[in-house]
Amino acid sequence: xxxxxxxxxxxxxxxxxxxxxxxxxxxxxxxxxxxxxxxxxxxxxxxxxxxxxxxxxxxxxxxxxxxxxxxxxxxxxxxxxxxxxxxxxxxxxxxxxxxxxxxxxxxxxxxxxxxxxxxxxxxxxxxxxxxxxxxxxxxxxxxxxxxxxxxxxxxxxxxxxxxxxxxxxxxxxxxxxxxxxxxxxxxxxxxxxxxxxxxxxxxxxxxxxxxxxxxxxxxxxxxxxxxxxxxxxxxxxxxxxxxxxxxxxxxxxxxxxxxxxxxxxxxxxxxxxxxxxxxxxxxxxxxxxxxxxxxxxxxxxxxxxxxxxxxxxxxxxxxxxxxxxxxxxxxxxxxxxxxxxxxxxxxxxxxxxxxxxxxxxxxxxxxxxxxxxxxxxxxxxxxxxxxxxxxxxxxxxxxxxxxxxxxxxxxxxxxxxxxxxxxxxxxx
Amino acid sequence: xxxxxxxxxxxxxxxxxxxxxxxxxxxxxxxxxxxxxxxxxxxxxxxxxxxxxxxxxxxxxxxxxxxxxxxxxxxxxxxxxxxxxxxxxxxxxxxxxxxxxxxxxxxxxxxxxxxxxxxxxxxxxxxxxxxxxxxxxxxxxxxxxxxxxxxxxxxxxxxxxxxxxxxxxxxxxxxxxxxxxxxxxxxxxxxxxxxxxxxxxxxxxxxxxxxxxxxxxxxxxxxxxxxxxxxx
Numbered sequence: 001x002x003x004x005x006x007x008x009x010x011x012x013x014x015x016x017x018x019x020x021x022x023x024x025x026x027x028x029x030x031x032x033x034x035x036x037x038x039x040x041x042x043x044x045x046x047x048x049x050x051x052x053x054x055x056x057x058x059x060x061x062x063x064x065x066x067x068x069x070x071x072x073x074x075x076x077x078x079x080x081x082x083x084x085x086x087x088x089x090x091x092x093x094x095x096x097x098x099x100x101x102x103x104x105x106x107x108x109x110x111x112x113x114x115x116x117x118x119x120x121x122x123x124x125x126x127x128x129x130x131x132x133x134x135x136x137x138x139x140x141x142x143x144x145x146x147x148x149x150x151x152x153x154x155x156x157x158x159x160x161x162x163x164x165x166x167x168x169x170x171x172x173x174x175x176x177x178x179x180x181x182x183x184x185x186x187x188x189x190x191x192x193x194x195x196x197x198x199x200x201x202x203x204x205x206x207x208x209x210x211x212x213x214x215x216x217x218x219x220x221x222x223x224x225x226x227x228x229x230x231x232x233x234x235x236x237x238x239x240x241x242x243x244x245x246x247x248x249x250x251x252x253x254x255x256x257x258x259x260x261x262x263x264x265x266x267x268x269x270x271x272x273x274x275x276x277x278x279x280x281x282x283x284x285x286x287x288x289x290x291x292x293x294x295x296x297x298x299x300x301x302x303x304x305x306x307x308x309x310x311x312x313x314x315x316x317x318x319x320x321x322x323x324x325x326x327x328x329x330x331x332x333x334x335x336x337x338x339x340x341x342x343x344x345x346x347x348x349x350x351x352x353x354x355x356x357x358x359x360x361x362x363x364x365x366x367x368x369x370x371x372x373x374x375x376x377x378x379x380x381x382x383x384x385x386x387x388x389x390x391x392x393x394x395x396x397x398x399x400x401x402x403x404x405x406x407x408x409x410x411x412x413x414x415x416x417x418x419x420x421x422x423x424x425x426x427x428x
Numbered sequence: 429x430x431x432x433x434x435x436x437x438x439x440x441x442x443x444x445x446x447x448x449x450x451x452x453x454x455x456x457x458x459x460x461x462x463x464x465x466x467x468x469x470x471x472x473x474x475x476x477x478x479x480x481x482x483x484x485x486x487x488x489x490x491x492x493x494x495x496x497x498x499x500x501x502x503x504x505x506x507x508x509x510x511x512x513x514x515x516x517x518x519x520x521x522x523x524x525x526x527x528x529x530x531x532x533x534x535x536x537x538x539x540x541x542x543x544x545x546x547x548x549x550x551x552x553x554x555x556x557x558x559x560x561x562x563x564x565x566x567x568x569x570x571x572x573x574x575x576x577x578x579x580x581x582x583x584x585x586x587x588x589x590x591x592x593x594x595x596x597x598x599x600x601x602x603x604x605x606x607x608x609x610x611x612x613x614x615x616x617x618x619x620x621x622x623x624x625x626x627x628x629x630x631x632x633x634x635x636x637x638x639x640x641x642x643x644x645x646x647x648x649x650x651x652x653x654x655x656x657x658x659x660x
Contacts, residue, residue, distance in 0.1 A: 181442045
């Protein structure tokens with residue numbers, strides 16, 4: 001597997017994966033989630049499991065089962081944890097707990113490290129008190145503003161895990177008493193959405209939509225969701241259009257669990273109606289998204305609220321300057337003025353677009369820096385390395401001391417042989 | 429003089445989120461006062477490994493946050509100008525940060541706050557130290573291996589080991605150069621400020637420094653070729 005990523009991912013990360021895997025070879029990893037198909041977690045695990053298996057770490061994946069009423073409850077819990085004003089009745093909590101009790105009789109968390117993904121299976125830990133030191137809760141959602149009642153319900157179970165893992169610091173709830181570590185999401189450079197394309201492929205796909213590659217193209221790929229501020233993007237574009245002959249592409253789909261999606265899309269289509277330079281594309285394929293991002297001169301993600309914002313990552317990977325809203329995980333990705341710009345208003349976005357269109361070389365330099373930033377921080381290879389590191393820390397089961405790998409000890413770590421482990425314990 | 433080998437190590441880490449948060453300068457002052465040395469280290473150095481090729485406009489998390497979220501640019505500039513190269517002891521750095529913040533707070537009547545979504549959240553590294561499997565006994569071997577190493581090895585020996593894992597308070601390279609009698613080389617490295625450069629630039633600088641020292645017939649130390657077992 002490592003060989004497929006040679007010349008794409010940084011050598012240093014591939015060598016770190018090798019070193020960490022060497023220390024973990026023969027140990028086992030188990031994932032527990034709520035679905036094998038569809039959604040971000042399933043997509044990540046479908047890519048991660050071949051990786052860890054190929055590194056000599058036998059990896060299994062268990063999926064909880066349940067009736068439709070169970071998944072309706074877990075969807076409500078999921079939305080409430082992300083801040084939606086949803087109440088979970090006692091009856092619904094009973095449905096949730098009964099299904100997890102049923103699943104606890106079928107799933108045995110018996111690997112050296114067990115990663116339980118998202119809130120759906122979180123209560124499983126209640127049934128395995130003897131396994132708690134090896135179980136980690138991996139949170140993939142925005143937990144920065146949970147509804148207090150549902151968080152009070154879930155928190156005691158989460159606090160029984162050995163550790164919890166979040167995307168960004170703001171998602172890590174302060175009242176969790178267990179160690180909370182960060183692992184950013186990632187993109188796979190070999191996936192259909194991110195693989196290299198020829199200019200012929202890009203032109204064929206983009207021109208198929210009627211877009212002119214001879215004029216500047218500004219692209220925002222995101223769901224039709226008010227938090228992605230598509231109307232703000234159109235407002236910014238109209239300000240830019242007074243000065244530059246350019247085109248705007250708004251491409252995305254609607255989430256099945258978002259009843260507002262069709263309404264927002266209709267508003268966007270109405271706002272764009274009659275303007276031949278605004279292209280509203282509904283549910284493009286991964287390959288089409290790839291081509292649109294590669295054809296773009298500037299990528300936008302002008303969100304007013306955001307989880308992590310992997311479309312920012314995708315845009316930077318394609319070597320484009322990215323203008324993003326200064327919210328959620330976007331500031332963790334865009335280095336303002338270096339790899340793109342953070343903005344807070346349509347006017348801010350318009351100004352940065354105008355600047356980049358009049359300084360194309362500066363945009364190219366930013367794009368190249370952004371690609372390097374992603375190469376080191378947001379490719380799947382860094383994600384694999386972090387999962388291996390997590391395994392080591394969970395297995396060491398000591399919060400403060402560094403893990404020493406490859407024959408390094410406190411006595412041999414420095415020239416002259418200082419006792420590094422002793423000091424590490426004191427200072428942390 | 430015995431030949432003490434230099435063992436090339438590197439470190440990788442996960443960031444652990446602490447419960448310390450700040451939304452204003454006074455809160456930042458309070459939290460910096462009590463946070464762990466590991467947390468201080470994390471926020472002063474994480475940009476090196478995150479972006480080995482970039483020197484950020486504000487070179488540590490404290491200055492960057494004060495600039496971005498509090499728009500207190502005079503304070504941000506002072507925090508960017510921390511004297512890290514002269515203060516290997518993190519307690520001295522802590523004192524310097526606290527002095528900057530406290531002096532500013534004394535001079536103003538009201539202070540700015542940012543929202544909880546933009547709070548400064550203190551993190552600390554959970555380290556794993558890796559052996560690269562490479563050991564140098566001579567300066568020739570040292571430079572050959574250093575050329576092959578990635579920049580994180582430089583970060584480990586220049587920043588992590590001396591600041592977090594050792595009582596010596598001297599970077600591993602200078603320590604080894606001195607142990608081998610290369611005092612001028614160690615002095616030149618010690619007088620250099622690695623905080624003004626990216627990690628990649630520091631790596632290149634170190635290689636250039638050793639090359640220039642090796643090429644200079646006036647350099648002190650001794651001839652590696654006189655050491656038993658030297659490979660020509």
